[in-house]
Amino acid sequence: MQNDVNALFRTMADPTRRAIFERLCRDGELTVGALTAQSGVSQPAVSKHLKQLKEAGLVRDRHAGRQTHFTAQPQALAPMLDWTSRMSDFWESRFDSLDDLLKRIDQ
Numbered sequence: 001m002q003n004d005v006n007a008l009f010r011t012m013a014d015p016t017r018r019a020i021f022e023r024l025c026r027d028g029e030l031t032v033g034a035l036t037a038q039s040g041v042s043q044p045a046v047s048k049h050l051k052q053l054k055e056a057g058l059v060r061d062r063h064a065g066r067q068t069h070f071t072a073q074p075q076a077l078a079p080m081l082d083w084t085s086r087m088s089d090f091w092e093s094r095f096d097s098l099d100d101l102l103k104r105i106d107q
Contacts, residue, residue, distance in 0.1 A: 024072035
């Protein structure tokens with residue numbers, strides 16, 4: 001589980017990969033060519049980013065003739081969402097404790 005979360009954070013840490021993932025989430029299935037167009041990133045760079053996204057389970061590919069189509073797999077973010085939820089609960093309880101302490105000090 002921890003390795004999954006680490007891999008997801010490492011993969012999503014790159015702004016170009018995040019942008020590619022977000023575009024696939026927004027626009028649906030796209031080819032490498034479509035992802036490269038108007039992105040300001042070269043086709044080889046887009047392909048490398050897609051490879052890393054695929055290895056992390058964040059995209060799926062489908063071959064059709066000479067084209068490869070990519071689709072986002074947003075459900076793959078579940079371990080990251082679980083971790084952030086746990087951390088949110090942790091910090092909320094810490095802030096509640098701090099608030100209680102400050103109220104006692106003010107009395």
